[in-house]
Amino acid sequence: MSNNTIPYKIYLEENEMPTQWYNVRADMKKKPAPLLNPGTGKPCTAEELSHVFCDELVKQELNETDRFIAIPDEILNFYKMYRPSPLVRAYCLEKKLGTPAKIYYKFEGNNTSGSHKLNSAIAQAYYAKKQGLKGVTTETGAGQWGTALSMACSYLDLDCQVYMVKVSYEQKPFRREVMRTYGAKVTPSPSMTTEVGRKILSEFPETGGSLGCAISEAVEAATTQEGYRYVLGSVLSQVLLHQSVIGMEAKIAMDKYGIKPDVIIGCAGGGSNLGGLISPFMGEKLRGEADYRFIAVEPASCPSFTRGTYAYDFCDTGKVCPLQKMYTLGSGFMPSPNHAGGLRYHGMSAILSELYDQGLMEARSVEQTSVFEAAQQFARVEGILPAPESSHAIRAAIDEALRCKETGEEKTILFGLTGTGYFDMYAYAAYNDGTMSDYIPTDEEIAASIAKLPKVNG
Amino acid sequence: MSNNTIPYKIYLEENEMPTQWYNVRADMKKKPAPLLNPGTGKPCTAEELSHVFCDELVKQELNETDRFIAIPDEILNFYKMYRPSPLVRAYCLEKKLGTPAKIYYKFEGNNTSGSHKLNSAIAQAYYAKKQGLKGVTTETGAGQWGTALSMACSYLDLDCQVYMVKVSYEQKPFRREVMRTYGAKVTPSPSMTTEVGRKILSEFPETGGSLGCAISEAVEAATTQEGYRYVLGSVLSQVLLHQSVIGMEAKIAMDKYGIKPDVIIGCAGGGSNLGGLISPFMGEKLRGEADYRFIAVEPASCPSFTRGTYAYDFCDTGKVCPLQKMYTLGSGFMPSPNHAGGLRYHGMSAILSELYDQGLMEARSVEQTSVFEAAQQFARVEGILPAPESSHAIRAAIDEALRCKETGEEKTILFGLTGTGYFDMYAYAAYNDGTMSDYIPTDEEIAASIAKLPKVNG
Numbered sequence: 001m002s003n004n005t006i007p008y009k010i011y012l013e014e015n016e017m018p019t020q021w022y023n024v025r026a027d028m029k030k031k032p033a034p035l036l037n038p039g040t041g042k043p044c045t046a047e048e049l050s051h052v053f054c055d056e057l058v059k060q061e062l063n064e065t066d067r068f069i070a071i072p073d074e075i076l077n078f079y080k081m082y083r084p085s086p087l088v089r090a091y092c093l094e095k096k097l098g099t100p101a102k103i104y105y106k107f108e109g110n111n112t113s114g115s116h117k118l119n120s121a122i123a124q125a126y127y128a129k130k131q132g133l134k135g136v137t138t139e140t141g142a143g144q145w146g147t148a149l150s151m152a153c154s155y156l157d158l159d160c161q162v163y164m165v166k167v168s169y170e171q172k173p174f175r176r177e178v179m180r181t182y183g184a185k186v187t188p189s190p191s192m193t194t195e196v197g198r199k200i201l202s203e204f205p206e207t208g209g210s211l212g213c214a215i216s217e218a219v220e221a222a223t224t225q226e227g228y229r230y231v232l233g234s235v236l237s238q239v240l241l242h243q244s245v246i247g248m249e250a251k252i253a254m255d256k257y258g259i260k261p262d263v264i265i266g267c268a269g270g271g272s273n274l275g276g277l278i279s280p281f282m283g284e285k286l287r288g289e290a291d292y293r294f295i296a297v298e299p300a301s302c303p304s305f306t307r308g309t310y311a312y313d314f315c316d317t318g319k320v321c322p323l324q325k326m327y328t329l330g331s332g333f334m335p336s337p338n339h340a341g342g343l344r345y346h347g348m349s350a351i352l353s354e355l356y357d358q359g360l361m362e363a364r365s366v367e368q369t370s371v372f373e374a375a376q377q378f379a380r381v382e383g384i385l386p387a388p389e390s391s392h393a394i395r396a397a398i399d400e401a402l403r404c405k406e407t408g409e410e411k412t413i414l415f416g417l418t419g420t421g422y423f424d425m426y427a428y429a430a431y432n433d434g435t436m437s438d439y440i441p442t443d444e445e446i447a448a449s450i451a452k453l454p455k456v457n458g
Numbered sequence: 459m460s461n462n463t464i465p466y467k468i469y470l471e472e473n474e475m476p477t478q479w480y481n482v483r484a485d486m487k488k489k490p491a492p493l494l495n496p497g498t499g500k501p502c503t504a505e506e507l508s509h510v511f512c513d514e515l516v517k518q519e520l521n522e523t524d525r526f527i528a529i530p531d532e533i534l535n536f537y538k539m540y541r542p543s544p545l546v547r548a549y550c551l552e553k554k555l556g557t558p559a560k561i562y563y564k565f566e567g568n569n570t571s572g573s574h575k576l577n578s579a580i581a582q583a584y585y586a587k588k589q590g591l592k593g594v595t596t597e598t599g600a601g602q603w604g605t606a607l608s609m610a611c612s613y614l615d616l617d618c619q620v621y622m623v624k625v626s627y628e629q630k631p632f633r634r635e636v637m638r639t640y641g642a643k644v645t646p647s648p649s650m651t652t653e654v655g656r657k658i659l660s661e662f663p664e665t666g667g668s669l670g671c672a673i674s675e676a677v678e679a680a681t682t683q684e685g686y687r688y689v690l691g692s693v694l695s696q697v698l699l700h701q702s703v704i705g706m707e708a709k710i711a712m713d714k715y716g717i718k719p720d721v722i723i724g725c726a727g728g729g730s731n732l733g734g735l736i737s738p739f740m741g742e743k744l745r746g747e748a749d750y751r752f753i754a755v756e757p758a759s760c761p762s763f764t765r766g767t768y769a770y771d772f773c774d775t776g777k778v779c780p781l782q783k784m785y786t787l788g789s790g791f792m793p794s795p796n797h798a799g800g801l802r803y804h805g806m807s808a809i810l811s812e813l814y815d816q817g818l819m820e821a822r823s824v825e826q827t828s829v830f831e832a833a834q835q836f837a838r839v840e841g842i843l844p845a846p847e848s849s850h851a852i853r854a855a856i857d858e859a860l861r862c863k864e865t866g867e868e869k870t871i872l873f874g875l876t877g878t879g880y881f882d883m884y885a886y887a888a889y890n891d892g893t894m895s896d897y898i899p900t901d902e903e904i905a906a907s908i909a910k911l912p913k914v915n916g
Contacts, residue, residue: 007472008538014465080466081550081841092539092613110568112843112878154838155550174883178843180890181834376639380612383539385570385636420570422880425632432638 115419135159143175145233167208234270243276271349330449573877593617601633603691625666692728701734729807788907797885
C-alpha cells in the first residue's frame, strides 16, 4: 500500500498480533554487563536471584541467547483485552506544525492503568501464579506501576501488596483508589508492617517516605512471607523483554503499510518503554539489515544518559538490590520534584546503557516547561492529553519535525506515547497557572553523587 | 462469519465508518411533541430558537423528516482521531458470570473527554464555527460535557466559555484543568460575570451553585455577547442525532460479523447516549424489519422514566429554556448527591420519552451501591474502570446475563459503556470504604415536585 492510504489509526487484527517477545540481547555482540551480588562483588547466580524474583523471570533476566520467547496463551488473551494498541498517524499535528515530516506514535494509554506498564505487569503476575505463589509485592511512587500490577493480579486472582510512597498515598489518592478497586492492599511507606519501615519511622516519624524506602519494604515483605516474590516495573532486562510487544506491534503495522521510520523516539526513565519500542528496530540495526536513528529523551532535572556515568551502581536507594552496570547519577542522587515522576530515576536499563555506550543510540535532555508546552500543543490537535513522561518524547518529536520544516526533509518519525495524563492534573494546573519551574542540577551536585558509587567499580 | 471467530474487539476500518447520522424521528409515526415557548405556550419557531442556538442546529432540532443527515467532512476527520470506538466482546465477564449469554459493549471512553460527549461537542462547535461565530457558552457539572466541548473548540479555534458549578470547580479541580489545558475559559458559577449570577450571589453569597444556575449564566452569556451561542450536551433531539454515530457503528460492526442483539441496554440521564446507541436498531423496529428489547437504566435516586410523569416541563431549573414534553420529576426536583452526576437530571430526551410512552422501550432503576458492585466486578475482569454513569448499564447487563444463566438462554446482550471513571475516584473511594449509601425519594417528594409542573399542561 502507498503512503496515501494510511489511516489515522492502524489497528492490527488479532491474528496479526505478535505471539513472541523479542530479546534484543541475542543480537548484541557485546552483551550488557552481568548483575553483581553487592556482598561478594561476583555475578548473581540464578539461585541468588530466585529468593527475590520468580524462577521463570530469573531465567528471562539471565537469558542473553534466545532471540524470541513465546508469549503464553493466558498473557496473549489478557493482551487482547487492551491490545493491539493503535499506531497513530499524527495528521493534525503535522498540519499544525506545517512540517513535511510524517509523524507516527504508538499509543499505549488506552487501558485503565493508563500506560504501557500493564504489558510487563501481566507477564510478571502470570509467572508468579504459574509458580504457585500466593502473591507479589512491589513499590510505587505516583502509582502507574502499582495500578498496572493490581489489574494483572486481580485478573489472575493473585494477592498484590503495594508499598506506596506515603506522600503520594496522601496527596494523590486517586491511583490509590484504583488499586484498591482492583483488590490490592496498598500500604503507605514507611509503615509499621516491616522491620525497615519501623526503623525509619522511629528515626523520622514525620517522613513522607521515598521510593528507596518503599522498595526496601516491598523486598522485605516478599522475602519474609511464604509464597511471595518481589516484582519491578522497569530497569530490568525481563521488563524490556515484555515491553518489546510495543515495538513488535509497531513494526508489524509499519511493515504492513510499507512505512519505514527514519528516527524513533522515546522517553527514558528506567528505560522500559523506550527499550520495548526500539527493540525490533534495533535488532535490524544490530544485524546490519537496516539503519535507524534512536533518541532517548530524559528530563534535564534527572539526566542519567546525558550527564551520568557508565558504572556499577545500586538499582535502589535502599541498596538491597543487585548492582547493575548502567548510566547513573548515583543511587543517592535526589532529583528535583519534576512532575514526570516516572522519569525521576537515577539509573537506566543495562541493555539501553550498553547500546548507548556503543554509540547505537542518541540521548538528549529537555526542560519541564518546554515539555508541557509540547504536551499542550499535542493535546489540542491530537485530542489526547498525554502523561508528563510521554510528553518528553513529544517535545523531541516536535523538535525533529520542525527541523524537517527548516530543511524540507520528508522524514518519518515514530515516537512512543506511553500514557495519558489524567492523574497528573496538578502538574497541568501548575503549567496553566504559570507556576511551573525548571531545575537543572549543577555539575557539583552530580559529581558529588557519582563520587559515592560502590567500590566494585575499582 | 460465524460467532466462533468474533475477536475480543471489533474495530471498523475507516472506510466502514458511517458518513451519515440517523434521525430516528423520521421513522416515528407519532413524533415527539414540539418545544413550546414558555411565554406564549405556542411551539417555538426556528427564529425564536436561533437567538440561543446556531442556525444549523435549530434546523436539526426541528427536522423530523430526513432519515439521514450527512456528517460534514471536517467532523468526520475529527471522528477519525478517536473513532471508530471498539465493539468489545466481554469474553472475560461472560466466563466470570458463567452465563450462556453473549455480551457485547460499545466503548466510548477512549478519548480525553472520557465519554461519548465528544461526538456531539464537535458537531455543535463545527456548526458554530461555520456560522462565523466567535464562540460558544455552556454549563457543566462534574465536567464531562465541558471537557468535550473544550476539546472540540480548541480543535476548531473557537472561543469556549464554560460555567462550572462552583462546588465542582473547587472540589473537582482535575476536569477544570483539562478544560483550561484545552484553552477554555472556566468560570465558577454563580459568578459576577452575569446579571443572574450577581443577583444570586447578592442573595446567597456562600452558595456552591447549581446546574440550573450555571445554565442560566451560560444562556445569558450567549445572548448578551455578539457572536456567541449556547450549546447543550444532552436532552435535545440534535444531540441524539449526533450520538446516533454510536449505534450506527455498532450496527455496522455487528452486521459484519452476523451478530443480532436480543436486548440493548444503556444508562439514561438526559438520554443522549442511550438514544444514540439504540437509534438505528429502533429504526428497524419502527419499520417492522426486526425486533429488539431496549432497556433504559436510571438511578433509583433520580427515576424520571420509572416514577416520573409524561408532561411539559422546563429543561432547566432556571426556567430560561423552552418547555419540552418529556418524562420528568419536575424541574424543581433535587436529586440526592448520587455519584453518577451525569444521570442526576430531572427530565429526559423528548424522543426517548415518546418511544417509552408508546411501549417501544423498557426502563428500570437501580441503586447506587449495586451499581458500584457491578462496576468493580466489570473492572476486575474486563480491565476498564467504568464511569459511575456507564455502570448503571453494566448492572442491568449483568442482571440480564445472570437471568440467562438461570434459564439457559443464549441471548445476545449489547450495552453502551459510555465512559471511564478516572475522574470519579472519590466515588470509588466511598464504595471501597463502605461509606456509600443509597437514597430513594419518597412518593411524597416526587408528587410535590410534579405538582409544580408548568400550567401549560392544563
